[in-house]
Amino acid sequence: MATKSRASRLARRRAALADLEKGRDQGYAKTLTALGVLSGKSTTQEIRLRAEFISVTQPSSVVPPAALLVNSRGHALRVALLALFIAQTQGGSAPHVVHLPLSAVDVNTIAWEDLLLTQAAPGAGSTSRLVHEKRAGSARAALKRLTMPDVSLLELPLSGKPKGGYDQVRLFMDTGPRAVGAPVSYTVPDGSQDVVTIPMDFFLKGWVYVLEDSEIITYLMYRYLCAKNSPAHITAEARNDRFGIKPSSWEQYWVLASSGLLDVEVDEGRRSNGTYVGMGSGATPQPHRFTLADAGLGVDALPTVLAALDRRIAAG
Numbered sequence: 001m002a003t004k005s006r007a008s009r010l011a012r013r014r015a016a017l018a019d020l021e022k023g024r025d026q027g028y029a030k031t032l033t034a035l036g037v038l039s040g041k042s043t044t045q046e047i048r049l050r051a052e053f054i055s056v057t058q059p060s061s062v063v064p065p066a067a068l069l070v071n072s073r074g075h076a077l078r079v080a081l082l083a084l085f086i087a088q089t090q091g092g093s094a095p096h097v098v099h100l101p102l103s104a105v106d107v108n109t110i111a112w113e114d115l116l117l118t119q120a121a122p123g124a125g126s127t128s129r130l131v132h133e134k135r136a137g138s139a140r141a142a143l144k145r146l147t148m149p150d151v152s153l154l155e156l157p158l159s160g161k162p163k164g165g166y167d168q169v170r171l172f173m174d175t176g177p178r179a180v181g182a183p184v185s186y187t188v189p190d191g192s193q194d195v196v197t198i199p200m201d202f203f204l205k206g207w208v209y210v211l212e213d214s215e216i217i218t219y220l221m222y223r224y225l226c227a228k229n230s231p232a233h234i235t236a237e238a239r240n241d242r243f244g245i246k247p248s249s250w251e252q253y254w255v256l257a258s259s260g261l262l263d264v265e266v267d268e269g270r271r272s273n274g275t276y277v278g279m280g281s282g283a284t285p286q287p288h289r290f291t292l293a294d295a296g297l298g299v300d301a302l303p304t305v306l307a308a309l310d311r312r313i314a315a316g
Contacts, residue, residue, distance in 0.1 A: 007313070014309045017210065020117065021302055027117050027131065028302060032206055034114040035085075042089035044200065049084060051194040052175035054220045055242050065151045065176045066220060067244025070213040075116055077213045079142035080153055080174075082115055085203050087171055088188050095171070096186035098154075102143075102166040103136045112139035112166070117209055140166050152177035196224040199297055206301035207261075214249035219256050221245060222290045231265060231289035253290075258308035260296030265289040 020028050054066045069077035087095040104111040113136040143166050146153040152172055159165040171186035178184070189195050198220070202208055211219065221243045225232035239245040256262045266288055296304075 007316075010309060010313050013212075014306065014313065017302060017306050017309070021306065028206065028209070031115060031117055031209065032204065034110050035082075035203055038086060038110060039089040039200065039204070042091065044089050046200060047081075047085050047088050047198045047203070048189045048195040049081075049198065049220070050174050050189050051196060051224060054196055054217065054224060058242075060241075062176075063244040065153060065174070066217050068150055069145070070217060070249065074145065075138050075142040076145040076151075077216060078208055079112075079116070079139065080146055080151075081198075081208055081216075082203070083146070083154065083169070083171060084174060087186060095188050098169045098171060100167070100169075101164065102139060103132070112136070112143070115139070116142075143169060149177060152183050155183075196220055197227065198223065199294055201297040205297060205299065207297065210301040210305045211255065212252065214245075215252045215255050217243065217245055218250055218253050219261060222253075222256075222262060223292060226290065226292045231263075231291045233287040233289045235287060253288075254312070255305065255308055258311060259301070259304050260293055260299070263291040263293050265291075 052064065054064050056062050056064055065080070066077060069080060071077070083098055086098050086100065090099060100115075101109065101111045103113050113132050116135045116138050118131065118134045118138055143154065143156065145151070147155060153174060154169045154171050156166060157170055158167055172183035173186055208216070221234075221239070222232055225234060234242075236247060236250070239250055253262065253264070257264045
């Protein structure tokens, strides 16, 4: 049974997504259209992330970049994934150069502001700025976060100019900061490297926007693990040590399962409140086992997650 705080959080999230669905500026649909235009000429079937973006090879004090970017209010993780999506679909001989301005300069230009969504709408007082200005502000903050030394995913080569300081960003390798030396320009990983693959529909059907950061990193973890061995299972300690995923983040796997992205096998001895039948007699609960359900990616994420939230709220 959901606590009052959890129920309140579910209700707020449900209301925010409902507002997005009926948005007056049709921002969600326009954003997906913009992504489709950017990838329209690409033959790419999946986006490949280097494994180091989401995991460390052995327990250490190092936290992988994806986990460092988890933030319930920011867009840094989302922008990182979008930047890698663009790098792999834009074509050309320089994938490390993301050919996007921060804000559109004409009706035919797609900009970072077109690729982010905000819950705010134009109105009186502090919300009187145009929606596109708020999106540009969110993109600016996210791109700046990605330049920080703990992540070191990109640089802003035009940052010294009075205008356009966030245009044409340069990507570094998606492996996190180097222990020694300057960052290395991004290249698309090839088949010889350890990667996690993301089907295009994760982006084009809106999952990258509708899922929360904690759900995204949990999903990426299971994509990686299931590619190695499916069904996949991992202990809480290993989730934290290798992927930087805390219990509160992992517990959001129910959104992925209820939305049709993961199939979950739960030890029949586990109760809904987290206790385990036979625990006192020495029985050992088995970890949840997960299988990818990629067909679920092919539907629009927004109504799908709304329906999942409605079922959860109704269950109490």
